[in-house]
Amino acid sequence: xxxxxxxxxxxxxxxxxxxxxxxxxxxxxxxxxxxxxxxxxxxxxxxxxxxxxxxxxxxxxxxxxxxxxxxxxxxxxxxxxxxxxxxxxxxxxxxxxxxxxxxxxxxxxxxxxxxxxxxxxxxxxxxxxxxxxxxxxxxxxxxxxxxxxxxxxxxxxxxxxxxxxxxxxxxxxxxxxxxxxxxxxxxxxxxxxxxxxxxxxxxxxxxxxxxxxxxxxxxxxxxxxxxxxxxxxxxxxxxxxxxxxxxx
Amino acid sequence: xxxxxxxxxxxxxxxxxxxxxxxxxxxxxxxxxxxxxxxxxxxxxxxxxxxxxxxxxxxxxxxxxxxxxxxxxxxxxxxxxxxxxxxxxxxxxxxxxxxxxxxxxxxxxxxxxxxxxxxxxxxxxxxxxxxxxxxxxxxxxxxxxxxxxxxxxxxxxxxxxxxxxxxxxxxxxxxxxxxxxxxxxxxxxxxxxxxxxxxxxxxxxxxxxxxxxxxxxxxxxxxxxx
Numbered sequence: 225x226x227x228x229x230x231x232x233x234x235x236x237x238x239x240x241x242x243x244x245x246x247x248x249x250x251x252x253x254x255x256x257x258x259x260x261x262x263x264x265x266x267x268x269x270x271x272x273x274x275x276x277x278x279x280x281x282x283x284x285x286x287x288x289x290x291x292x293x294x295x296x297x298x299x300x301x302x303x304x305x306x307x308x309x310x311x312x313x314x315x316x317x318x319x320x321x322x323x324x325x326x327x328x329x330x331x332x333x334x335x336x337x338x339x340x341x342x343x344x345x346x347x348x349x350x351x352x353x354x355x356x357x358x359x360x361x362x363x364x365x366x367x368x369x370x371x372x373x374x375x376x377x378x379x380x381x382x383x384x385x386x387x388x389x390x391x392x393x394x395x396x397x398x399x400x401x402x403x404x405x406x407x408x409x410x411x412x413x414x415x416x417x418x419x420x421x422x423x424x425x426x427x428x429x430x431x432x433x434x435x436x437x438x439x440x441x442x443x444x445x446x447x448x449x450x451x452x453x454x455x456x457x458x459x460x461x462x463x464x465x466x467x468x469x470x471x472x
Numbered sequence: 473x474x475x476x477x478x479x480x481x482x483x484x485x486x487x488x489x490x491x492x493x494x495x496x497x498x499x500x501x502x503x504x505x506x507x508x509x510x511x512x513x514x515x516x517x518x519x520x521x522x523x524x525x526x527x528x529x530x531x532x533x534x535x536x537x538x539x540x541x542x543x544x545x546x547x548x549x550x551x552x553x554x555x556x557x558x559x560x561x562x563x564x565x566x567x568x569x570x571x572x573x574x575x576x577x578x579x580x581x582x583x584x585x586x587x588x589x590x591x592x593x594x595x596x597x598x599x600x601x602x603x604x605x606x607x608x609x610x611x612x613x614x615x616x617x618x619x620x621x622x623x624x625x626x627x628x629x630x631x632x633x634x635x636x637x638x639x640x641x642x643x644x645x646x647x648x649x650x651x652x653x654x655x656x657x658x659x660x661x662x663x664x665x666x667x668x669x670x671x672x673x674x675x676x677x678x679x680x681x682x683x684x685x686x687x688x689x690x691x692x693x694x695x696x697x698x
Contacts, residue, residue, distance in 0.1 A: 280663070282663055282664060283663050285665075286662065286663055286664075286665050289665070350559065351563055351645070353645070356646065356660070356663075358660070358663075358664045359663050359664060383645075383647065384563045384645030384646070384647060385645060385646035385647070386645075386646075387641065387646070387659075387663075391642075394540075395562075395563075395645065398540055398541055398544045398546075398562075399544045399545040399546055399550075399560075400540060400543075400544045400545070400560060400562040400563065401563070401645075
């Protein structure tokens with residue numbers, strides 16, 4: 225009897241619980257904070273486990289094209305999921321918009337960024353941090369905003385580029401860049417600014433940042449992947465997402 | 473001079489400039505450290521030697537992270553550079569120089585120390601009986617005898633700085649012509665799926681690194697062990 229029990233525990237140890245599936249999720253860096261909360265709730269409610277990796281959407285695209293073992297992608301845009309679908313790397317018909325991102329001009333110090341973003345016109349700063357526009361949709365949106373304000377060529381020389389939006393945030397948070405464009409979700413919690421000063425960039429200055437999720441080919445047939453997609457659409461997840469400053 | 477319009481050329485030029493400045497500084501800073509390490513009997517020898525060797529084992533992310541914080545406006549180095557009126561160092565060429573000097577330090581100090589060690593007491597004693605002063609001895613006896621070590625140190629220091637990536641990525645801010653070195657440029661191309669451009673630079677790096685190591689082995693075939 226004891227022996228059988230022992231073998232049974234060994235089996236559980238090596239295979240994990242049979243009922244709980246795991247899903248490997250590539251998450252756009254701007255969604256890191258809410259996704260950690262969502263993943264915890266997801267695990268509690270469904271018993272499935274979501275393994276999260278954070279990075280720029282463009283980087284994930286390159287990695288997925290080269291066979292990265294991700295099963296779900298939470299992109300920071302809608303282009304990459306569509307592209308992956310077209311290239312046969314994502315399961316057709318699974319992609320949907322899980323959040324609409326908000327761009328913010330943020331400084332770690334109080335009273336640096338005014339409520340209208342006029343500091344950009346004045347230009348009294350040395351470094352303006354943005355995410356690499358080639359890789360990060362929030363970086364591309366920032367460029368679009370500056371173009372629309374007619375400030376791109378004036379401010380271009382002050383750019384410092386983060387490899388993704390998380391590194392951009394870190395450049396500003398450490399004070400090395402006085403201000404920069406980040407995702408509102410990175411500086412907001414429970415509907416409030418967590419510190420410093422910010423200008424929430426009006427949506428008419430850039431194309432909406434539609435953030436789409438999609439099941440990748442390697443996630444086809446994984447119940448945890450499908451469950452995660454459903455969970456993202458649930459009222460519970462939406463409540464979390466909204467608290468971080470996203471729209472739908 | 474290279475025109476800034478060509479991103480690849482500007483990255484190469486910047487990388488060579490960074491490696492040259494770093495190597496020169498490393499000779500100035502590293503030679504006395506190596507000399508002291510080779511000659512001293514102080515208990516401090518082991519801790520200083522370990523400190524110098526740290527970048528060999530530390531991930532570049534650790535060095536990059538601490539540099540970013542320390543050189544930032546609230547950090548001790550940042551406070552110091554601001555007090556001098558230099559501003560803060562991250563995102564500047566000189567910030568990269570500071571990072572590279574720390575990161576490549578063991579590659580210069582260790583070959584120098586080995587070379588100084590290998591000279592032994594005898595030539596120094598002979599020089600002393602001939603009434604050569606310590607500076608005179610160092611420049612006319614020690615340095616010529618340590619030539620292979622100097623060459624190795626110079627080549628390794630230069631090459632290792634050219635091959636640096638993680639520290640630059642973390643404190644550089646990817647500014648064209650200022651902090652976007654070749655390794656970061658390659659990373660950028662690969663991430664953006666611009667494989668053709670990435671191949672050119674990557675192949676260039678491969679050839680460069682091979683030639684450098686080849687030179688090292690040609691100049692210094694057996695490491696001149698004693």
